[in-house]
Amino acid sequence: MNDLNAAAAKLQKLENVRMIHVPPCTVAASHYVGENPEENAGEQLAEFLKKSRLYNVKPDARVFGFNHPNPSDEKPYYGYEFWVTIPAEMEVPAPLVKKRFAGGMYAAHTITLGNFHEWKWLSDWVHNHPKYEANMLNDHGEFMGGLLEEHLNYVYHCHLNWPESDEHQLDLLFPVKLKNS
Numbered sequence: 001m002n003d004l005n006a007a008a009a010k011l012q013k014l015e016n017v018r019m020i021h022v023p024p025c026t027v028a029a030s031h032y033v034g035e036n037p038e039e040n041a042g043e044q045l046a047e048f049l050k051k052s053r054l055y056n057v058k059p060d061a062r063v064f065g066f067n068h069p070n071p072s073d074e075k076p077y078y079g080y081e082f083w084v085t086i087p088a089e090m091e092v093p094a095p096l097v098k099k100r101f102a103g104g105m106y107a108a109h110t111i112t113l114g115n116f117h118e119w120k121w122l123s124d125w126v127h128n129h130p131k132y133e134a135n136m137l138n139d140h141g142e143f144m145g146g147l148l149e150e151h152l153n154y155v156y157h158c159h160l161n162w163p164e165s166d167e168h169q170l171d172l173l174f175p176v177k178l179k180n181s
Contacts, residue, residue, distance in 0.1 A: 014118075014125045017107050019132070022148075022173070024103040026088045028096045031068060033079035038065070045082045046158045048096055054086065055159035061085045063154035064173075066144045084155065106148070106173040107132065113168040119147070126174050135177040148173040 028048060032040040045063070048054070054061055064083045071078040083101065092098040107129075109122045126134050137146035150171040 014109055014121050017109050017122065017125050019176070020106050020108045020171075020173070022101075022103045022106060025062075025085045025101050026090075027064075027083035027099050027101050028086050028090070028092045029081055029083050029099050030096050031079060031081040033069070034077045037078060037080035041065075041080045041082050044095060045084060048093070049084065049155055049158040052090070053159075054084065055155050057090070058085065058087055059155075061155045063151040064148045065151060066148055068143050070144060082151075104135065104146075105176055107176050108150075108171045108173050110152075110169055110171050113170060119172055122172050122174050126176055129176075131179060132176040133179045135175040137175075146175040148175075 028045075030041045030045040030048070032044065034040065062085045066081055068079045068081040069075065083099070086092070086098075090098075107122060107126050109118060109125075111118050123134075126132060135146070137143060139145060150173055152169045152171060
């Protein structure tokens with residue numbers, strides 16, 4: 001039993017965390033609160049990506065998402081917000097909103113869609129790291145404390161109408177800073 005417990009503990013300890021810097025950027029934000037917020041916000045974003053032909057304008061565009069507001073026992077619905085990086089001068093039609101993101105340093109861990117239990121593993125990694133510490137927002141649960149999910153290849157997927165896949169990958173991004181900074 002001790003061997004099984006040791007093996008299970010090793011499986012839940014991340015060894016492939018990367019440190020990345022997300023530069024400041026301008027984003028188009030799609031936000032939805034209600035039933036199926038990821039799907040509804042995603043449909044709004046996908047429509048914008050296709051109509052604007054963003055892939056042709058900015059092939060290096062990145063897509064981030066986060067709960068907004070977080071799920072809770074007090075609220076029947078939660079929300080989700082997507083951001084896609086855009087050129088600063090690009091017009092953004094309603095219901096999307098243009099925003100400026102300050103960027104920052106993040107601990108990054110890749111998952112396959114659905115493995116959100118690995119947020120705990122990434123949090124444990126950050127909170128036990130000798131060099132880095134959490135750099136969370138004090139947002140009272142409104143914006144996941146600054147945690148982000150980067151949806152990999154999302155813009156390319158929308159541009160080429162790739163079929164849905166079980167292999168949809170996300171980077172979980174946990175805001176960090178150097179200790180004693």
